[in-house]
Amino acid sequence: MAKSFRLTAEEKATLDRDGFVVRKAVFSPEECDRMGRDCDDLSAQLLARKRGSKNVMGSYMFERDEDILVTVKWEPSDPDLVQGIEPFAHVSPVLNDWGHDPRLVDPCKDLTGQDDLVLFTEKVNFKRAHKGGPIILHQDYPYWAPFAKVARDVVTAMIFLDEASRENGCLEVAPGTHKEGVQPTWQNDGFRNREIDTTKFDMSRLVPLEVPAGSVAFFGSLLVHRSLPNTSVHDRRALLYSYQAAGNPHAREIPRPFKFQSETDTQRATPVT
Numbered sequence: 611m612a613k614s615f616r617l618t619a620e621e622k623a624t625l626d627r628d629g630f631v632v633r634k635a636v637f638s639p640e641e642c643d644r645m646g647r648d649c650d651d652l653s654a655q656l657l658a659r660k661r662g663s664k665n666v667m668g669s670y671m672f673e674r675d676e677d678i679l680v681t682v683k684w685e686p687s688d689p690d691l692v693q694g695i696e697p698f699a700h701v702s703p704v705l706n707d708w709g710h711d712p713r714l715v716d717p718c719k720d721l722t723g724q725d726d727l728v729l730f731t732e733k734v735n736f737k738r739a740h741k742g743g744p745i746i747l748h749q750d751y752p753y754w755a756p757f758a759k760v761a762r763d764v765v766t767a768m769i770f771l772d773e774a775s776r777e778n779g780c781l782e783v784a785p786g787t788h789k790e791g792v793q794p795t796w797q798n799d800g801f802r803n804r805e806i807d808t809t810k811f812d813m814s815r816l817v818p819l820e821v822p823a824g825s826v827a828f829f830g831s832l833l834v835h836r837s838l839p840n841t842s843v844h845d846r847r848a849l850l851y852s853y854q855a856a857g858n859p860h861a862r863e864i865p866r867p868f869k870f871q872s873e874t875d876t877q878r879a880t881p882v883t
């Protein structure tokens with residue numbers, strides 16, 4: 611019989627209280643190396659394609675490839691450096707396979723209360739040494755709600771491919787925010803209206819998740835989180851797989867109610883963490 615990786619009773623209690631669960635060193639160093647290489651291969655393949663326009667929206671810079679339904683995010687402070695790629699399971703069979711690993715899927719069954727899960731979206735964040743910028747304080751829900759009916763129930767498994775520390779911009783989470791609904795966002799008619807208004811959020815609630823490579827954080831779409839820039843000499847890469855109940859379309863298949871196009875100065879954010 612296949613080994614089960616479902617949450618223990620203690621982990622379920624933690625999840626209920628805090629809104630996230632961390633399992634340390636779930637993947638071995640060799641597996642992390644392989645995943646890292648798979649991410650670098652994907653990045654190289656995408657960069658070999660014809661370049662499109664880079665659009666600053668909210669705190670990020672997006673380049674959308676409509677032919678293959680993939681978005682490359684560039685570091686706004688260094689627009690020649692890839693910040694992240696989303697989604698990718700349909701263009702990378704190896705990274706699609708990792709997303710079906712029971713070490714990720716089994717715990718997510720407990721987070722969703724569903725036994726049959728499919729991918730909703732996938733993302734890799736590279737957060738390169740010295741240059742990787744912040745991921746602004748947010749909940750995932752406001753990014754997905756405009757186009758996905760299931761946004762509230764989507765859960766994410768985030769794999770840290772490198773040891774994550776404060777110095778290299780580890781994930782920071784605000785325990786208990788999963789029970790508080792949608793947090794106030796910036797009043798803005800652009801993408802920044804998805805980012806949390808930091809003047810209305812108690813930033814002292816954020817807890818850094820410093821974890822060894824191969825660890826996985828599991829959380830739902832309302833958990834408040836962010837990460838700061840990487841000031842270290844090492845990359846802090848992470849793979850995020852988001853799951854939903856079977857029978858729902860993948861995010862890439864759902865038309866977006868917005869266009870990827872640069873915003874005006876007032877719609878853009880000055881990066882605020």
Ligand SMILES: O=C(O)CCC(=O)C(=O)O
Pocket residue numbers: 733735745779780781835836837848850
């Ligand atoms: O990679 C990180 O530090 C944050 C990931 C995240 O929340 C995101 O990409 O939306």
